[in-house]
Amino acid sequence: KNSIEGRASDLYAAVQMIRTYPQIDVENVGVAGHSQGGWVVAQAAGEHPDIAFFISFAGPTVTMRENSLDNQYHYARCQGMQGEELDEYLSKRQKGIDLSVSIGNSTNFGMFGFDARNMDYDPRDALQIVKSPGLYLLAENDALVSPVLNIERLDEIFDGNVPANLSTVVIDNSTHGYKVVNNPCESSIDKELSEELVEVLNNWLTEQGY
Numbered sequence: 001k002n003s004i005e006g007r008a009s010d011l012y013a014a015v016q017m018i019r020t021y022p023q024i025d026v027e028n029v030g031v032a033g034h035s036q037g038g039w040v041v042a043q044a045a046g047e048h049p050d051i052a053f054f055i056s057f058a059g060p061t062v063t064m065r066e067n068s069l070d071n072q073y074h075y076a077r078c079q080g081m082q083g084e085e086l087d088e089y090l091s092k093r094q095k096g097i098d099l100s101v102s103i104g105n106s107t108n109f110g111m112f113g114f115d116a117r118n119m120d121y122d123p124r125d126a127l128q129i130v131k132s133p134g135l136y137l138l139a140e141n142d143a144l145v146s147p148v149l150n151i152e153r154l155d156e157i158f159d160g161n162v163p164a165n166l167s168t169v170v171i172d173n174s175t176h177g178y179k180v181v182n183n184p185c186e187s188s189i190d191k192e193l194s195e196e197l198v199e200v201l202n203n204w205l206t207e208q209g210y
Helices: 004-018 036-047 064-078 083-107 110-118 124-129 147-157 195-207
Strands: 031-034 054-057 134-139 166-171
Touching (some): 031 036, 036 124, 036 134, 064 083, 083 110, 124 147, 134 147, 134 195, 147 166, 166 195
Parallel strands (some): 031 054, 054 134, 134 166
16 A cells, blocks of 8 residues: 555564564564655554664654645745745645645546545654654755754644653754755755764664664
């Protein structure tokens, strides 16, 4: 099933398969995903408490619809849009999303079908029940998954009391792919991978006993 929940089920099937290998520590299998994969790993960990941990690389905590519109906002701002021009652009993008969902509901074809199944996906329920340790690695200059928007949503989900098992770190000066840039509008081509990302990831895994 081509949905976040369906992909989470596929991921858990992979976890179960990996556990059949004799060299694997079956009690300490975790999952990690990037971007939309962040929704998938949180969903899987929420549904299956035997998943030891999850890591969300630049993964959202907002709905897919909210994240899609936020993508468009940052794109427009990088193109210099503001005021009425920006509002008109975002209104058109909202209508485009609604049209895509409508076509998907009627035809279930390709990305239209994917949008119809997933556009209103909300990770809230999974996050509220997940018990295993989880790490959200957001990026300061990410124009696709805004760190501010998604940290605010995580706080809102838990009324300002995010549980201790969920950690959030914003990697300085990084893009969606963790390349080092000075601002979200700067091209990341030929830029270096963030060394901070590797350090933070290693430190968190060490804290978890790995």
